[in-house]
Amino acid sequence: MTRARSCRTIVLLALLGATPAFASSDRGTFSIVAFDSVTEELGVAVQSKYFSVGTDVPWAEAGVGAVATQARVDPSFGLKALGLLRTGLTAPEVLRALAANDSVWDSRQLGIADARGGVANWTGSKCLDWAGGETGADFVCQGNILAGPAVVAGMAKAYRETQGEMGERLLAALDAAQAAGGDKRGMQSAALLVVRPSVTHPQFTQRYIDLRVEDHKTPIKELRRLLEIQEGFHGADNHFLYAERYEAAGRKDLAVRERERVAETLRRAMARREKDASMLNGLAWACATHDLYLGEALKAADRAASLEPRNVDILDTLAELHYRNGNATKAIEVESRAATIDPKSQYLKDQIQRFRKGSKG
Amino acid sequence: MKSPRLILIAAIVTGAVLAPPASATFSIVAFDSVTQELGVAVQSRAFSVGMAVPWAEAGVGAIATQASTNESYGPTGLGFLRSGKAAPEAMRALLDADTGSAHRQIGVVDFRGRSANFTGKLCSEWAGGVTGPGYAIQGNILASEAVVKGMQRAFLETKGELAERLLAVLQAGQAAGGDKRGMESAAIVVVRPSDQYPEYRTRYIDLRVEDHKDPINELVRVYRLLEGQRLAEAHLRYAESYEKAGRTELAKMERERVAESLAHALARKDVDASTLNGLAWICATNNVHLEQAREAAERAVALEPKNAEILDTLAEVHYRSGNPAKAVEVESQALSYAPNDQYLKDQIIRFKSGIK
Numbered sequence: 001m002t003r004a005r006s007c008r009t010i011v012l013l014a015l016l017g018a019t020p021a022f023a024s025s026d027r028g029t030f031s032i033v034a035f036d037s038v039t040e041e042l043g044v045a046v047q048s049k050y051f052s053v054g055t056d057v058p059w060a061e062a063g064v065g066a067v068a069t070q071a072r073v074d075p076s077f078g079l080k081a082l083g084l085l086r087t088g089l090t091a092p093e094v095l096r097a098l099a100a101n102d103s104v105w106d107s108r109q110l111g112i113a114d115a116r117g118g119v120a121n122w123t124g125s126k127c128l129d130w131a132g133g134e135t136g137a138d139f140v141c142q143g144n145i146l147a148g149p150a151v152v153a154g155m156a157k158a159y160r161e162t163q164g165e166m167g168e169r170l171l172a173a174l175d176a177a178q179a180a181g182g183d184k185r186g187m188q189s190a191a192l193l194v195v196r197p198s199v200t201h202p203q204f205t206q207r208y209i210d211l212r213v214e215d216h217k218t219p220i221k222e223l224r225r226l227l228e229i230q231e232g233f234h235g236a237d238n239h240f241l242y243a244e245r246y247e248a249a250g251r252k253d254l255a256v257r258e259r260e261r262v263a264e265t266l267r268r269a270m271a272r273r274e275k276d277a278s279m280l281n282g283l284a285w286a287c288a289t290h291d292l293y294l295g296e297a298l299k300a301a302d303r304a305a306s307l308e309p310r311n312v313d314i315l316d317t318l319a320e321l322h323y324r325n326g327n328a329t330k331a332i333e334v335e336s337r338a339a340t341i342d343p344k345s346q347y348l349k350d351q352i353q354r355f356r357k358g359s360k361g
Numbered sequence: 362m363k364s365p366r367l368i369l370i371a372a373i374v375t376g377a378v379l380a381p382p383a384s385a386t387f388s389i390v391a392f393d394s395v396t397q398e399l400g401v402a403v404q405s406r407a408f409s410v411g412m413a414v415p416w417a418e419a420g421v422g423a424i425a426t427q428a429s430t431n432e433s434y435g436p437t438g439l440g441f442l443r444s445g446k447a448a449p450e451a452m453r454a455l456l457d458a459d460t461g462s463a464h465r466q467i468g469v470v471d472f473r474g475r476s477a478n479f480t481g482k483l484c485s486e487w488a489g490g491v492t493g494p495g496y497a498i499q500g501n502i503l504a505s506e507a508v509v510k511g512m513q514r515a516f517l518e519t520k521g522e523l524a525e526r527l528l529a530v531l532q533a534g535q536a537a538g539g540d541k542r543g544m545e546s547a548a549i550v551v552v553r554p555s556d557q558y559p560e561y562r563t564r565y566i567d568l569r570v571e572d573h574k575d576p577i578n579e580l581v582r583v584y585r586l587l588e589g590q591r592l593a594e595a596h597l598r599y600a601e602s603y604e605k606a607g608r609t610e611l612a613k614m615e616r617e618r619v620a621e622s623l624a625h626a627l628a629r630k631d632v633d634a635s636t637l638n639g640l641a642w643i644c645a646t647n648n649v650h651l652e653q654a655r656e657a658a659e660r661a662v663a664l665e666p667k668n669a670e671i672l673d674t675l676a677e678v679h680y681r682s683g684n685p686a687k688a689v690e691v692e693s694q695a696l697s698y699a700p701n702d703q704y705l706k707d708q709i710i711r712f713k714s715g716i717k
Contacts, residue, residue, distance in 0.1 A: 051586050055567050056560075075560040203413075203432035210412045212569040214583045226571050229408050 028128065028145025028183045031057060031068040032155055032173045033111040035119070035138045036166050038254065039242075041208065042066040042113060043194035045170035047220055049145075049183045054191030054212040062195040062205035063115050065091065071109035071127045071144045074102070081112055091118040109133070111140040130184075136160065141173060147181025154180035165261055167194050167209050167227055174220045190219035192227065201241070208238070228272070231265045232279035236286040239265075262286065263293045266300055280304035281314045288320045297321050305334075312342045316351065323355050331355040385485070385540045387500030387508060388414060388425040389516060389530045390470045393523040394495065395611070396599075398565065399423040399472065400551040402527035404577055406502070406540050411548025411569040419552040419562035422448060422471040428484045428501045429464035431455075442471050448497075449477040466490070468497035487541075493517075498530070504538025511537035522618055524551050524566050524592075528584060531577045547576035549584065557602060558595075565595065585629070588622045589636030593643045596622075616649050623653045627660070637661035638671045645677045654678050669699040673708065685715035 031046035044058035044066050059078030060066035065085040069077040077098055084094045091112040099105045099122070106124040109131065113119045121133040121140040130149060133142030134156040141155040158176035162169040170192060178187070194209040211226045213219040243258035266283050274280055281304045287297035301318040308314055315338035323331035332355045339348045388403035401415035401423050416435030417423035422442040426434035434455050441451035448471040456462040456479060466488060468478040474495040480488045487506055490499030491513050498512045515533030519526040527549055535544070551566040568583050570576040600615035623640050626632050637657040644654035658675035665671055672695035680688035689712045696705045 051590060052568060052583065054569075055564055055591075075564075076558060079559050079563070201433055202436045206436060207412050207432075211409060211571060212411070213571075214568055215586055226409070229572060233408055 028143075028185050029053060029057060029070040029109075030141070030143030030146060030151055030155065030174075030177045030183060031070060031111060032139060032141040032159060032170055033066045033068050033113045033119070033121075034136075034140075034159065034166060034170065035066070035113040035115065035117055037117055037138060038257070039166065039196065040115070041166045041194050041196045042115060043166045043170050043192070043209075044068050044111075045174050045190075045192045045223075046070070047174050047178065047183065047187060047190040049185040049188050051189055052212070052214040053189040054193070054214070058191055058193045060193050060195045060206075061086075062197040062208070065094075065112060065114040066193075066195070068111040068142070069108070070142070071124065071131065072104060072107035074108065077108075077110060081110075085112075085114050090114055090116070091120040095120045095122055109142055109144050111142045113138070113140065141177075143177065143183070145184050147184055150180040151177045151182060164264055167192060167231070170194070171220070171224055171227055174223070178220050187217070187219050189214050189216065190223045192223055196242075198242075198245075200245070204238075228269070228274075229276070229279065232269060232274070232276065232283060235265050236262045236283055240286065240290055259290075259292055263296060266293060266296050270296070270300060270303065274303070275307065277304040277307040277311065277314060280307075281311075281317050284321060285317045288317065288324055291324065294321060294325050298325055310341055312338045312345070312348070315341070316348065319351065319355070328355050328358050385502030385542045386410060386414060386427040386466075387498075387503060387512065387531075387534045387540060388427060388468060389496060389498045389512060389527055390417075390423040390425050390468045390476070391496040391516065391523060391527060392423070392470045392472065392474045392476075394474055395614075396523065396553065397472070398523040398551050398553045399470065400523050400527050400549065400566075401425050402531050402547075402549045403427070404531050404534065404540065404544060404547045406542040406545050408546055409569070409571040410546040411550075411571070415548055415550045417550050417552045417563075418443070419554040419565070420472050422451070422469060423550075423552070425468040425497075425499065426465070427499070428466035428481060428488065429461065431459060431461065431465055434459075434465070434467055438467075438469060442469075447471055447473075448475040452477045452479055466499055466501050468492075468499045470495065470497055500534065500540075502541045504541055508534050508537045508539060521621060524549060524584065527551070528577075528581055531580070535577050544574070544576050546571050546573065547580040549580060555599075555602075558598065561595070566592065585625065585632075586636060589626055589639045593619045593622055593640055597643065597647050597649070619644065620650045620653060623650055623657055627653065627656060632660070634661040634664040634668065634671060637664070638668075638674050641678055642674045645674065645681050648681055651678060651682045655682060667698050669695040669702065669705065672698070673705060676708065676712065680712050680715060685712045688712040689716070 029048040033044050035042050042060050046053050046057045056073050056075040057068050057070050061082050067078050067081045081094050091114040106126040108124045109127050111121040119140045121142045123131050123133050127144040130146045131144035134152050154176040155173040159169050159173040162172040190213045192211045196204045196208040198204040213222045216222045239258045239261045243255040246255040280300045284297040284301035287293045298321040301321050304314045305318045319331045319335035335352045386405035390401050392399050399417050403410050403414045413430050413432050414425050414427050418439050424435050424438045438451050438455050441454050448469040452469045463481040463483040465481045466484050470476040476492045476497040478490040478497040478499045484501045487503045488501035491509050498509050511533040512530045515529045519529040547570045549568050553561045553565040555561040570579045573579045596615045596618045600612040603612035638661045641654040641658035644650045655678045658678045661671045662675050676688040676692035692709050
């Protein structure tokens with residue numbers, strides 16, 4: 001237990017009269033904190049050879065900022081930094097304010113992004129090797145007890161070069177860090193937190209994406225698996241929601257971009273040969289009801305139906321997509337198959353009727 | 362995806378907005394008037410229930426929002442409680458402002474232990490709940506009413522800290538048939554006032570199991586890891602602050618919690634060396650429960666006999682128990698596995714100075 005080791009050193013110092021009592025210990029960790037000025041998302045992704053890193057390190061609030069507090073962790077820096085950002089201070093100013101009131105600043109590591117594009121990070125000289133960070137235009141990445149500087153450089157490069165939504169880009173950064181050697185001592189936990197302003201859905205200001213892997217042999221891989229489920233089951237609804245809002249605000253370009261995210265999710269699911277029929281069904285159905293990406297959605301529904309050929313709900317989705325793709329005959333054929341499996345369903349009968357009429361509901 | 366689909370069809374026909382799917386779920390929200398802890402524990406067939414259902418803030422309240430979940434009940438409801446509304450009023454205000462309330466289920470408890478819950482008439486069977494002073498228990502798409510009754514019994518009968526009681530409630534819910542559609546995710550959140558450690562106000566205990574075949578047992582497993590590390594540390598922090606405030610009986614109770622954690626760890630056949638080592642080290646450096654700490658350190662050494670850090674813990678426990686000779690002996694053994702470790706050498710000098 002490396003934690004005990006570093007605690008131990010601190011306690012020994014305490015015994016020698018150097019520092020008071022039991023203190024939080026050094027925890028080898030790498031993280032990235034970022035702001036997306038277009039979507040106004042703020043996010044943190046983190047991995048550590050320490051249990052439940054998501055409890056201590058990542059903090060974020062939409063319209064305010066995002067923080068990662070690590071190395072000799074003081075979790076209270078999270079709320080303190082958000083409080084200072086809320087008063088209007090920029091990320092670099094917040095960093096200075098925290099430093100001014102901390103007796104062991106040399107052992108801390110922090111990354112901060114504010115909601116106006118300001119970023120700052122800090123690696124104390126007593127953070128354990130290799131420790132350091134990189135500052136980008138709208139993100140910071142930092143780590144300690146790392147295999148080497150390539151870990152942080154890899155994170156930054158991956159974030160810059162990855163396209164798509166913030167959750168994807170943050171995870172790409174963690175993947176790259178791990179590929180470059182990651183945490184010297186190994187892996188245990190990971191977390192991804194993204195927040196986003198929303199008037200109608202205030203929960204998104206604290207938890208737009210909020211996923212945890214507390215104790216796992218390959219936490220980043222597990223986090224990716226969770227993000228895929230999250231995107232498949234909630235992402236489409238969320239993106240359509242924001243698309244509608246942007247549309248209402250006259251921001252057609254942003255609405256298009258939000259809807260495009262759904263198509264990306266669909267493409268990724270197909271590319272990785274997703275085996276979760278209910279996820280494929282959900283994505284296909286969401287596209288069908290929004291009359292979008294009907295060709296791709298049909299492929300997803302087809303795949304779902306081949307995974308679960310006797311699932312009436314899935315057959316109905318497939319029928320709906322055939323219909324919306326202009327193939328009423330095929331729609332009736334598939335829906336009739338569903339109706340033979342569930343002959344009592346009035347809904348299926350109504351659907352067949354609707355397809356026969358050839359008029360879109 | 363039957364239910365969302367039906368709603369979507371309705372949406373296509375009527376132009377109404379999309380409603381989220383119902384998530385079969387059972388949960389408890391509770392308040393401990395002694396420790397001032399507020400908590401939520403929840404299990405569901407839905408993915409990542411911890412992201413949607415539980416919301417809590419120390420000194421304010423705890424909320425579980427579920428069924429056809431309206432997540433905004435969480436932050437909005439906490440806002441109502443913060444502005445001075447009692448749990449039943451806050452809940453009423455949320456429901457009154459929501460046209461979809463017939464699909465919702467919610468449980469609320471505030472920082473004075475007032476509680477309330479609500480099950481919309483369109484929640485899928487079996488759906489319902491029970492309340493009592495300091496708690497509310499609720500679930501939907503359950504096997505039967507026995508699930509919430511079993512949860513209530515477990516809450517009232519389990520002793521110890523709030524998190525232990527909340528986990529016992531989830532286990533009892535599952536044992537009584539649980540969620541009709543099975544299990545996927547679980548979460549526990551406990552918050553607690555602290556001037557010195559403000560993070561405890563929003564995350565005192567905050568653990569998730571997002572997608573797992575056996576989420577409740579997995580949640581208990583990760584909770585045991587927390588218990589052996591940060592939670593023990595937190596108890597000793599509270600003990601110190603109670604002591605300073607002249608609340609000796611509460612300080613004693615906090616330290617007793619660490620002894621309970623040690624007892625839990627020692628009672629588990631499959632306990633890992635790092636949990637034992639962590640607990641033993643925390644006790645040693647705080648001079649509490651040294652006898653149990655020695656037992657824990659010895660078991661950790663038995664599991665990893667060549668781990669210098671664990672041997673160091675055992676040596677420290679011996680030293681603190683008034684046995685410096687034994688401490689020197691064990692630390693010398695540690696040094697034989699890590700001969701260049703200056704820290705271990707310093708420890709031996711320190712222990713030797715204690716031998717008269």
